[in-house]
Amino acid sequence: MTVPNALFAIIRECIGKAGNDLTNAVHTLTLGKECPTDTVCFHAQQCVEKYIKALLVFRATAFPRTHDIHALRALLPPKLRPKLDRKVQARLTDYAVTLRYPGSEPAIPLTEARKAVAIARQVRKEVRQRLPAAALRPERK
Numbered sequence: 001m002t003v004p005n006a007l008f009a010i011i012r013e014c015i016g017k018a019g020n021d022l023t024n025a026v027h028t029l030t031l032g033k034e035c036p037t038d039t040v041c042f043h044a045q046q047c048v049e050k051y052i053k054a055l056l057v058f059r060a061t062a063f064p065r066t067h068d069i070h071a072l073r074a075l076l077p078p079k080l081r082p083k084l085d086r087k088v089q090a091r092l093t094d095y096a097v098t099l100r101y102p103g104s105e106p107a108i109p110l111t112e113a114r115k116a117v118a119i120a121r122q123v124r125k126e127v128r129q130r131l132p133a134a135a136l137r138p139e140r141k
Contacts, residue, residue: 011054011135015128018050022124025117029110037113041095044116045069048082048092051127055080058131067096080130082123092119 025043
């Protein structure tokens with residue numbers, strides 16, 4: 001598949017922003033008991049979302065402006081989709097939508113925030129393996 005240089009630039013930008021989100025999530029986890037876990041989970045979701053969008057750009061697939069991980073992932077051919085079960089997809093979407101606002105639910109446990117970061121790292125790894133080297137920025141992690 002031939003990819004125009006302009007698309008590589010967009011893919012790199014998606015990956016760069018995803019990396020920034022992951023960096024924020026990882027750094028915020030270092031606060032331990034004082035960690036705002038909703039923020040960690042939000043940035044983990046944003047990392048996953050941006051990596052999926054990088055794959056969609058690579059495939060030249062139009063996508064809606066949404067935080068819905070399931071909807072975005074469904075736009076990819078099955079073999080390119082990051083491995084995320086439906087429950088995980090829904091929870092990630094919650095981090096970007098429902099849980100960002102007061103009164104949504106009790107605080108997210110630190111263990112769940114750590115798991116969200118692990119999921120973001122796994123998606124990053126899977127997506128980077130599916131993209132051509134020319135589209136990748138050097139790893140920061």
